[in-house]
Amino acid sequence: MGIRSVVIVGSGVVGTATGVGLAAAGHRVLFCDVSETRMRLLRRRGFATIGSDRLHEAEPDAYLISVPTPTVAGVTDTSFLRDASEAVGRALGNHRGWPVVVVRSTVPPGTTEGVVVPAVEAASGKRAGDGFGVCMNPEFLRAASAESDFTNPRVIVIGAYDGRSEGALRAIYAPWSDVPTVVTTLRTAEATKYVANLFNATKISFFNEMHRVLSAVGVDPCVAAGAASLGAEGLWNPKYGTRGGAAFDGACLPKDAAGFLGFAEAMGLGELMPVLRAVIRVDEEIAAEGIDIPARPSDDDDEEVIV
Numbered sequence: 001m002g003i004r005s006v007v008i009v010g011s012g013v014v015g016t017a018t019g020v021g022l023a024a025a026g027h028r029v030l031f032c033d034v035s036e037t038r039m040r041l042l043r044r045r046g047f048a049t050i051g052s053d054r055l056h057e058a059e060p061d062a063y064l065i066s067v068p069t070p071t072v073a074g075v076t077d078t079s080f081l082r083d084a085s086e087a088v089g090r091a092l093g094n095h096r097g098w099p100v101v102v103v104r105s106t107v108p109p110g111t112t113e114g115v116v117v118p119a120v121e122a123a124s125g126k127r128a129g130d131g132f133g134v135c136m137n138p139e140f141l142r143a144a145s146a147e148s149d150f151t152n153p154r155v156i157v158i159g160a161y162d163g164r165s166e167g168a169l170r171a172i173y174a175p176w177s178d179v180p181t182v183v184t185t186l187r188t189a190e191a192t193k194y195v196a197n198l199f200n201a202t203k204i205s206f207f208n209e210m211h212r213v214l215s216a217v218g219v220d221p222c223v224a225a226g227a228a229s230l231g232a233e234g235l236w237n238p239k240y241g242t243r244g245g246a247a248f249d250g251a252c253l254p255k256d257a258a259g260f261l262g263f264a265e266a267m268g269l270g271e272l273m274p275v276l277r278a279v280i281r282v283d284e285e286i287a288a289e290g291i292d293i294p295a296r297p298s299d300d301d302d303e304e305v306i307v
């Protein structure tokens with residue numbers, strides 16, 4: 001599809017890694033940020049920048065928004081995202097083409113449709129689908145290795161407003177056409193990032209919980225966890241337990257979960273195992289009530305396509 005022009009709105013960790021990776025792949029990249037310090041740093045690295053008040057001077061194929069979405073008092077603060085969307089909308093009002101607006105920030109399901117699309121529409125006077133495209137494209141990079149993680153993704157997730165929006169973002173990721181790509185709805189793309197992060201959070205808390213209890217009963221937790229990990233098939237085996245919808249059963253998981261909790265309780269350490277307790281409680285509830293699970297990809301090719 002050739003070279004694309006892209007404006008990165010919010011040029012911090014994610015925005016910089018994204019822009020640097022897209023530029024290395026041959027696309028034309030303009031960095032935008034409200035922080036002049038940030039833009040100066042990027043100019044020193046040889047990249048072009050544009051102030052958010054001058055965004056209308058660019059007519060890119062895509063605006064990639066990667067502004068902060070902090071959690072304040074337990075709620076995701078989308079005000080930076082709304083501000084950035086309004087700035088993109090104002091620029092888009094004068095755009096003579098059909099650019100795609102891509103949300104890269106981590107946001108709860110429904111935010112792209114509920115916050116970004118209305119803000120861009122109101123500021124541009126154009127309608128999503130008619131005047132511009134919309135995608136949600138979560139980022140899985142780690143801050144410590146941001147640029148190489150962006151360049152070597154394990155998966156690309158494209159939540160698309162419509163087929164034309166999907167095509168516009170696919171054109172940007174054309175240099176990564178050998179990377180598994182999941183195309184889905186905007187909401188599912190938003191949720192994907194939380195599944196990944198919350199699984200990691202659960203895993204870390206689980207190993208911390210085991211560490212505390214095993215240390216207290218004279219076991220070396222690092223050797224135990226290290227040996228167990230060597231036997232695991234990768235960090236996250238997609239063939240096992242990731243679909244949802246069924247309690248864990250079989251000969252081992254229920255008895256071992258309950259058995260180890262009983263052991264910890266007998267040692268006076270039961271209070272140190274809230275994660276395991278919660279794991280068992282969720283399993284009992286699912287076993288008793290079940291949950292509604294959405295159709296699998298193979299049942300509904302429109303919802304998710306893996307290529």
Ligand SMILES: NC(=O)c1ccc[n+]([C@@H]2O[C@H](COP(=O)([O-])OP(=O)(O)OC[C@H]3O[C@@H](n4cnc5c(N)ncnc54)[C@H](O)[C@@H]3O)[C@@H](O)[C@H]2O)c1
Pocket residue numbers: 009010011012013014015032033034035038052066067068069080083084087104105106107139140141142143
């Ligand atoms: N850091 C990570 O490892 C990581 C990984 C995946 C996803 N994310 C998500 O990506 C988003 C961005 O994270 P980050 O770590 O890059 O944040 P960051 O703080 O490093 O960068 C955000 C940048 O956005 C700029 N900004 C704020 N409002 C703006 C506006 N209206 N217009 C233009 N620029 C604006 C800020 O000045 C800042 O430079 C967040 O939603 C975060 O949760 C972060």
